[in-house]
Amino acid sequence: MRRAEAYIAVDWGTTNRRAWRIAPGGAVEDEMEDGKGILSVPSGGFPAAVAEIRGRLGDLPMLMGGMIGSNRGWIEAPYVRCPAGLPELAAGLQWAEPQRTAIVPGVAFDEGDAADVMRGEEVQILGAFAEGWISPEATICHPGTHNKWAKLEDGRIAAFRTVMTGELFNLLKGNSILADLLGGEVGTSGAFEAGVRHGLDQDDLTAELFSVRARTLLGKARREDGASYVSGLLIGSDLRVGLRTAGPGEIVVMARPDLTELFSAALAIAGRETRSVDGEQAFLAGIRHLAELIR
Amino acid sequence: MRRAEAYIAVDWGTTNRRAWRIAPGGAVEDEMEDGKGILSVPSGGFPAAVAEIRGRLGDLPMLMGGMIGSNRGWIEAPYVRCPAGLPELAAGLQWAEPQRTAIVPGVAFDEGDAADVMRGEEVQILGAFAEGWISPEATICHPGTHNKWAKLEDGRIAAFRTVMTGELFNLLKGNSILADLLGGEVGTSGAFEAGVRHGLDQDDLTAELFSVRARTLLGKARREDGASYVSGLLIGSDLRVGLRTAGPGEIVVMARPDLTELFSAALAIAGRETRSVDGEQAFLAGIRHLAELIR
Numbered sequence: 001m002r003r004a005e006a007y008i009a010v011d012w013g014t015t016n017r018r019a020w021r022i023a024p025g026g027a028v029e030d031e032m033e034d035g036k037g038i039l040s041v042p043s044g045g046f047p048a049a050v051a052e053i054r055g056r057l058g059d060l061p062m063l064m065g066g067m068i069g070s071n072r073g074w075i076e077a078p079y080v081r082c083p084a085g086l087p088e089l090a091a092g093l094q095w096a097e098p099q100r101t102a103i104v105p106g107v108a109f110d111e112g113d114a115a116d117v118m119r120g121e122e123v124q125i126l127g128a129f130a131e132g133w134i135s136p137e138a139t140i141c142h143p144g145t146h147n148k149w150a151k152l153e154d155g156r157i158a159a160f161r162t163v164m165t166g167e168l169f170n171l172l173k174g175n176s177i178l179a180d181l182l183g184g185e186v187g188t189s190g191a192f193e194a195g196v197r198h199g200l201d202q203d204d205l206t207a208e209l210f211s212v213r214a215r216t217l218l219g220k221a222r223r224e225d226g227a228s229y230v231s232g233l234l235i236g237s238d239l240r241v242g243l244r245t246a247g248p249g250e251i252v253v254m255a256r257p258d259l260t261e262l263f264s265a266a267l268a269i270a271g272r273e274t275r276s277v278d279g280e281q282a283f284l285a286g287i288r289h290l291a292e293l294i295r
Numbered sequence: 296m297r298r299a300e301a302y303i304a305v306d307w308g309t310t311n312r313r314a315w316r317i318a319p320g321g322a323v324e325d326e327m328e329d330g331k332g333i334l335s336v337p338s339g340g341f342p343a344a345v346a347e348i349r350g351r352l353g354d355l356p357m358l359m360g361g362m363i364g365s366n367r368g369w370i371e372a373p374y375v376r377c378p379a380g381l382p383e384l385a386a387g388l389q390w391a392e393p394q395r396t397a398i399v400p401g402v403a404f405d406e407g408d409a410a411d412v413m414r415g416e417e418v419q420i421l422g423a424f425a426e427g428w429i430s431p432e433a434t435i436c437h438p439g440t441h442n443k444w445a446k447l448e449d450g451r452i453a454a455f456r457t458v459m460t461g462e463l464f465n466l467l468k469g470n471s472i473l474a475d476l477l478g479g480e481v482g483t484s485g486a487f488e489a490g491v492r493h494g495l496d497q498d499d500l501t502a503e504l505f506s507v508r509a510r511t512l513l514g515k516a517r518r519e520d521g522a523s524y525v526s527g528l529l530i531g532s533d534l535r536v537g538l539r540t541a542g543p544g545e546i547v548v549m550a551r552p553d554l555t556e557l558f559s560a561a562l563a564i565a566g567r568e569t570r571s572v573d574g575e576q577a578f579l580a581g582i583r584h585l586a587e588l589i590r
Binding site: 071079108109110113114115116117146161162163164165167168171172174175176177203204205206207209210211213214215217218220234237238240241 | 366374403404405408409410411412441456457458459460462463466467469470471472498499500501502504505506508509510512513515516529532533535536
């Protein structure tokens with residue numbers, strides 16, 4: 001990748017993908033988004049799926065992050081171990097085409113019995129740090145399908161832990177006996193706050209979930225509060241685990257704006273200060289800094 | 296229902312149903328089982344579905360327990376409140392046809408903020424007590440799709456709490472990112488024991504679930520241990536909640552034999568003595584004693 005050349009940044013996840021054309025100076029010139037996540041690409045279909053992006057945004061070099069580098073993606077990019085900063089990610093790039101198309105490695109935490117992995121969030125977290133948006137010792141809460149609690153040390157990801165909050169909510173909403181209570185909008189209303197407080201204070205999540213249904217059947221809770229209460233309950237339980245290892249001071253919440261709002265509201269209920277960082281902007285920052293490192 | 300007449304006992308659940316023809320003396324003469332749970336019966340289809348059972352087992356009086364009495368079943372049989380014994384269930388029978396076809400009510404626990412409901416387990420629990428298999432002050436662990444922890448006082452169900460353990464395992468196995476780790480057999484092996492111990496000792500279930508995947512990806516855990524570990528983890532978490540309100544002494548484990556074995560093994564790891572009761576036999580005992588009460 002040459003310094004004077006535009007390139008394409010791709011955030012390729014499990015169920016969708018986004019791509020941006022970045023001008024040599026770093027400005028976004030064009031972008032696309034579609035539902036072609038890695039699980040929808042047939043075996044052997046990745047070269048065509050990549051060509052499709054170039055067809056839309058230009059025949060340019062490409063830097064890709066996310067699940068595209070997993071064992072279900074195009075080419076597996078082995079995990080970089082913690083502590084991991086942008087230089088470690090740059091050194092671990094998996095080149096699909098020399099100097100032209102690269103996949104960013106994920107990060108693994110592996111210490112004694114503890115193990116964890118991330119793919120995609122590392123670009124955002126380290127991008128936000130490189131941009132000066134968060135401190136070199138920040139504690140980050142990164143909600144999504146899987147929430148990542150990450151700790152920076154000296155600007156590198158030193159440790160992290162995943163909580164399956166988003167996926168559990170989706171499973172309950174899609175296929176469980178609670179499904180008909182979870183169809184409504186999730187807001188940061190009184191029901192959400194009650195759920196967060198229960199999750200923070202008590203460790204009986206798998207029982208409390210059923211109590212939501214029972215209270216509704218017995219007329220002690222309103223059906224329309226179900227989604228907000230259960231969302232709050234899951235997020236409160238998540239915070240109870242995540243805050244245990246978080247240092248003092250503000251928590252950086254980094255995600256899509258709707259998730260950032262929910263988790264920031266829950267952290268405020270837990271008495272913690274937060275700083276919000278937009279996940280998309282952080283991803284673009286991370287890719288820009290990686291591009292600088294390899295030019 | 297006349298004393299000298301045979302009758303049909305039906306355990307009609309969400310996804311399947313079982314029925315038995317009971318001779319006047321109490322012996323099982325014939326039985327059937329099929330997948331016609333209440334969710335598979337179309338609106339207005341219950342009279343035909345009931346007639347089908349009589350076509351198979353005889354044109355006889357019927358006593359039905361389980362979800363057939365729920366708001367998605369045939370005729371709603373309002374919950375009886377705790378404390379509930381067999382006389383309270385008999386008084387709450389919902390007669391679909393006078394003196395001929397009755398639905399057993401479920402039981403509700405409703406105290407302050409706590410609320411819970413059961414339909415079907417009450418017949419088994421109170422049947423086991425009426426038969427003299429368990430003490431009038433027993434603590435019962437009744438695993439299934441939803442595990443019910445129930446406390447008898449003076450032979451009546453005084454309080455209970457539901458934990459969604461079985462349903463969560465099924466959701467994770469069917470649709471989650473852990474699905475490909477959970478296809479194997481669940482045994483009470485070393486992995487099961489490790490999962491139970493984690494669940495008993497630590498309250499980070501929604502994080503530990505993801506760690507199972509990460510440890511497997513990083514080669515620290517064996518893929519074939521996934522199902523047993525996760526089953527143990529969920530059951531251990533369940534026990535951590537359930538044992539908190541259980542009295543001292545033995546725990547009665549009442550369910551299908553395979554679930555009874557798993558939960559008894561987990562309770563042994565938790566250092567508790569158990570007594571196993573076969574759920575089917577307990578159901579038949581409960582229906583027999585109810586039939587006596589209304590003759």
